[in-house]
Amino acid sequence: METSLLTCVIHKVEQLTMYCLDHSQLCCSTCVELNHRLCLQVTPLPQAATGKSTNFKNLSVSMENTLSQMKQCQTYQEDRMKSLKVSYKEHEGLIVDGLRVNIVSYLRKCETSTVNTTHEHMQYPISEMREGIKNLLADFEKSTIKEKKEELNLKQAPLKVLRNSCIRLHYELFHLHVAIPKVLGKPELSFIASKKCLENIQQSDIFLKENFPNHVFTVNGKSVHNVKMPSDSYICWITAVCALPNGQVLVADRFNKKVKLLSQQYRVVSHLDVRDEPRDMCLITPTEVAVAVHDEVQFITVSQSQLAKSRKLKLQHECTGIAHNQGDLYICSGTALYKFTLSGKLVSWLYGDTSADSTVKKCAVSPTGDRLYIISYWQHKLLTLARDGTLLASYTDPALGGPLGLHVTPAGQVLVCGWGSLTVLQVGWEGESKLATLATWRDGVMNPWSVCYSSTTSSIIVGLCDHDIIDSIVVFRVE
Known part of the structure; x- marks a missing residue:
């Protein structure tokens, strides 16, 4: 030692x-x-x-906290690798199905060509069929499966590096943690141990901040901005917020049936009327959003501070929440969660709960697509699902009453706001515990309906639906 x-x-x-x-x-x-x-x-x-003393009790607590976070980070990276593998297997299944269709089609073609062939002349067509199927399988193995395996290895490689870094940092800090009680009373060794511990904790904190979504936000300022327009007939209820990469912000104003574009100073610079009350909104590209409007999805583009409608997707059910990840649309109906393609094709039903209304009110998805989050309004719950809709976690908290706002940051941090509890919370990526209460009614959060994080401005934007602080959003500067 x-x-x-x-x-x-x-x-x-x-x-x-x-x-x-x-x-x-x-x-x-x-x-x-x-x-x-x-x-x-x-x-x-x-x-x-000489003469230096260290509060080893506080240092020990700091080390234990860091060790716990490093272990969680390791689990997170391993989950991401597993998720990629599952995704690959799902894709492989689709490819195999496609191959099966090609073989069946080829056999039918061969069958048609040999219907009128006499028995003594059938040997050649059968040999030809066998060779054709062999070629199909060879092409399939070379060009498709091999390519996907290489793609999987490429995607998993950086995650393995992160996982191994977690293991190394955890190992080093753990051994220092074990060493501390043994060096008490030895000034020189105590001094070395304390300095090494502090350095290792600092390295670990930097690593966690860059690679782990459970980095907890710290609020260091706020501002309130009015988003009402002269043409608005009703109080502005901001049901959705989207932060654009250029620092501009889009807000959905429910009762005025508008989507409004805000400048970097949060002033309304453009707007667009929509057919019905907008319920939710998500970013598709840096210049396009999808808006949930009653029973359809309205796509809106942003160009030179102007908004324009593009295509629509008509649905067979209500659309109360919407999220996008890597070409997939996740849509809430109020009691069920569905997965669609961007072109509007239904891929699958993922989750449902018909025991009450608004059990699947809004949704969000992790950056890697391996976790889905939904809020159940009347049941006061945040639910975490696997990619295939399997329920992984259910979180309830007195500080989360009537959740309506939900957002996952590009780094994977989960933000949820309670409309009834007047709170904005940060929840762990596992969906099992609260990491922090970021804001309450004392901070001006009155009936929050929507929340969004802007990495461009390092701020959390909360849309309000309140009769006291009317027509407003609250912006919290965070680090």
Whole structure:
């Protein structure tokens, strides 16, 4: 244990002998020679450790928290790899079905051509059929399955790197955690252990922030913006918010039956009337959104700060919520969740609950498409589903009353707001626990109906449906 603590993490054959206060780094003689020759405060370790004390109790708590998050991050990366594998197998099944259709079609063609062939002349057509099927299988294996396996390996490779980084950082910090009780009373070793722990925790925090969706937002400011237009006949109830990559924001105004484009300063610069009350909205491309309007999906494009309607998808049921991921549309009917293609073809029914109204009110999808989230309004629940609709988790909380707003950030963080509880919460990507209450009625969140995160402006935008703070959105600056 002492040997491990005294070993330089950069130059593995060297022992730590110095401490650079300028860079707050432990150094071996090679470190000093290469990187710290110009530093003014490089002192021998015994001298640096003299009189220094560390609150190891607080440090131990920090380490335990970081270790827990690293383990969760490892599980998250492994789940993503499994999800890709499942997706590949589903796709492989479709390819195999296609091959089966091709073979059946080929056999029918051969059968037709041999109907009038006499018995003694059938040997040649049968040999030809066998060769044809063999060629179909060979082409299939070479061009399709091999290609998809290579694609799967390419997609899984960076996830394996992240998973392995989690394991390495966890391993290093765990051994430091074990070492701390054994070095108490040994000033020099205690000093080294504390510095190594702090450095490892810092590295882990940076890694988690960049690669794990359970990074918790911190609110550091807010502003309120009125989005009412002179032509509006009713109070603005903002049922959906979409943040565009250029910093502009789209809001759906339910009772005025409008979609409004806001500038980067959150002023209305353009609007478009829709046929009925808009219930939800999702981003399709950086310049196109899909709007849930009663029993249809209206696509709207944004160009030079102007809105224009494009195509529509007519549905056989209501559309209360909508989300998009990698060419797939997920649509809520109020009691069921369906998966569609962008062209409007129904792919599958994923989940349903007819025990009450608004059990499948709105939906969102993780960036990798491996988790689906839905909110059940009257049951006060956030549900987490697998890609195929299997229920993975059900979350309830007194702070989540009547959930209406739901959003997943590009990094996978889950935001949900309670219309009745007057709250905006951040929930873990597993959908099992609350990470933070980001805002309440004390912060001006009155009957929040929609929520969205803008990575361009590092802000959370909340659409309100309230008679006190009317016609407004609240913007929280976060980090």
